[in-house]
Amino acid sequence: RKEVEQDPGPFNVPEGATVAFNCTYSNSASQSFFWYRQDCRKEPKLLMSVYSSGNEDGRFTAQLNRASQYISLLIRDSKLSDSATYLCVVRSGNTPLVFGKGTRLSVIA
């Protein structure tokens, strides 16, 4: 089993839709969790950290389920500008971050 697994998509959704991505991780000792966003031919950039209690940033909500070892990202009221690849990222202790392969989202007008 890979350390971090994501559905590669693509997810094609209309503007205004709600879309959710899930990510599973294999190391139960993982401590830090993030969602990164990567636009085509650009570098990944931090979208949001994921906290145990769940957290929200505008239209974006992240959840962590330690018992089932997955994290999720919910995007409400999708915009065209949300089209990108979303990377799930996990860290255990002081080891380097482990990246999922990403889920591609296309928001269609």
Added chain:
Amino acid sequence: NAGVTQTPKFQVLKTGQSMTLQCAQDMNHNSMYWYRQDPGMGLRLIYYSASEGTTDKGEVPNGYNVSRLNKREFSLRLESAAPSQTSVYFCASRGIPGNTIYFGEGSWLTVV
């Protein structure tokens, strides 16, 4: 506010040639990383440096060497380039453990 700067942005090499990718950060970060990204493979760690003077292998180190020249700079060297090393290379840095990682804009390398 430069952040992480890597050069060159684009490079074409012939098989067997050598080259060095340069990376510098101005955020006083301790940890620096080199990743490669290939279609369908995601980001894979080549080498990292947890602090000045230390380097460690990542997931795919074969064919590469690194140098942590000082706290700011972390270079990646291909001694004898192979077509399998055609990829996009990202340098990254991170400050306090647990904090976010910042990426450079990427270096597109083609080996023919």
